[in-house]
Amino acid sequence: MDFQLTDEHRMIQATVREFATREILPRAAALDHSPTFPAEIIQKAAALGLMGMMVPERFGGAGVDAVSYVLVQEELARASAGVQTIITVNNSLVCDPIAHFGTEEQKRRYLPRLCSGASLGCYCLTEPAYGSDAMSLQTSARRDGGEWVLRGTKIFVTNGVEADICIAYARAGPEPGARGISAFIVEKRFPGISVGKVEKKLGIKCSSTAEIVLDDCRVPASNLLGEPGTGGKIALSTLDGGRLGIAAQAVGIARAALEEATAYAASRQQFGRSIGEFQAIQWMLADMATRTDAARLLMLRAAYLRQQGTRYTREASMAKLFASETAMWTTHKAIQIFGGYGYNQDYPVERYFRDAKITEIYEGTSEVQRLVIARHVLGKNVIGDS
């Protein structure tokens, strides 16, 4: 057992910590108060190699391992969870499936531009009537000569407004459930795709969340990702990696809350001494630190397993579940430590609290994570699913 990060891990972590502290942190509050897409930050992140971190170098990626990936995502989220959302979706949900399931041609066409910041990706799985039950999705794909014709509505698509490359899931065969689903690489310039309603959200405000309407959208047959009928498998295996990114986001938010609360506890005076001298505050900080560390360890274990090429579905779910609930709990306590000052926008802890909530919802709610974990604990057939 060796708990050490490698020299490269530490160098990557230190570089991105400095980048995030200097380039993102000073703008994080403004990006929350008047949400705009942080195009300049994304271009700088791309120059650092953060948009396609695990993509092999020959396709323009940084070629780093999964541990580096989560360390970087934590640093980004500690500065701004909104900015990190934009970046993690491009990495985990778009570059990853193309790198794993794409043809050589698809990789060469799409990965370099997704890595360089010339393009931005989004992931279109959720539909109005199918969220947690995504494998029942109803968007259809019909073959017409050399093209597929996609019809349906996707919602809550992160980067939906700015992205030009979409991974869209649609039902291309008669088989029910996951087996009927295929994945497609859809460019926004293809005819029949448009952006619909853009959501107003509680947190991660600078990342857009939009409806994507596929109105007989025509997609070249060469843009089918993987084999027909493997879309469900692609969606789920992609989500394992995505959950690493969300676990790291949650750890980053929790750490930010802990750092702010610790500094505040040392400086705020009441009853003639700093509030950090009161045991009630110390216990909160101790629990925040312990849970954040535990979440980080679960995150690193899941990333390590991925790096080893082992199946890590259970571990990714555990990391995502525990880290997101830790982010929620820790940001809640941070506001308590700040008292009234924590409730207003002069300090960042109320933003952390709002940002934290999404980590319990997307890429599988906490309930869905528990379902996945329970399935591993009990064995597949005990849950009563088909």
Add this chain to the structure above:
Amino acid sequence: MNIVVCVKQVPDTEAPIRITPDGSGIDETGLTLVMNYYDEHATEAGLRLREQFGGTVTLVSVGPERAREALRTGLAMGADDAVLVSDPALNGADHLGIARVLAAVIKTLPHDAVICGKLSTDDNAATIGAALAEYLGLPQATAVAHLEVDAAGTGAVVHREVEGGVEVVAVPFPALLTVERSLNEPRYPSLPGIMKAKRKEIKILTLENLGLTAAEVGVAAARTALVRLSPPPARKAGRIVEGDTEQAVAAILAFLKDEAKVL
């Protein structure tokens, strides 16, 4: 264009510095060490010249083995090669000794420009660049805040920030430049850069490899000796001015005039 950049590893300026009890040095336990900030700007200047003219950027450092990390940072920023001179015989060497060692390395490398930081943030001496130029027999321009190399790469016109104005100086290449932090904005090492740097070998040389002896450049040759390091005096507590706004403003004005004498 072949560019050599001199790099030193120093304590992070934000790290708290503890001096050893005998005052002979600083306690390095738990200390974060980084590339001297000025050298990041020197590296950036070198990389930009390479982008403009082609060629190579070679980093050179003198220091303990751990200084390899600072070189690794420069390689990750995009430098081509790195050389470290590490020899216990250099313990206690003074700035002239270090400059002579750097000169010995650089003489073995093709160099159209040698770029150093203006100073290193640990010693604040600002002597290495100037001494190195002398040992190499190169023209020098120090404290460069603006750099313009002619289209053929045969020389540079530089701006130096001097008291009350700007001095414009022309130097033919090969030349030695020391750079200000205002010269440029150093790039962050990129992730692919870090991965490439990991695969590069950092050459480590001893005095013997360079044909130098401790008697020439080590403590025996030092013309200055460190007597003692001591921490700065503790900062005095601030003063809180009481009273209503009018009284407080008057009190602060009186303080600025009579005590601080800044008005």
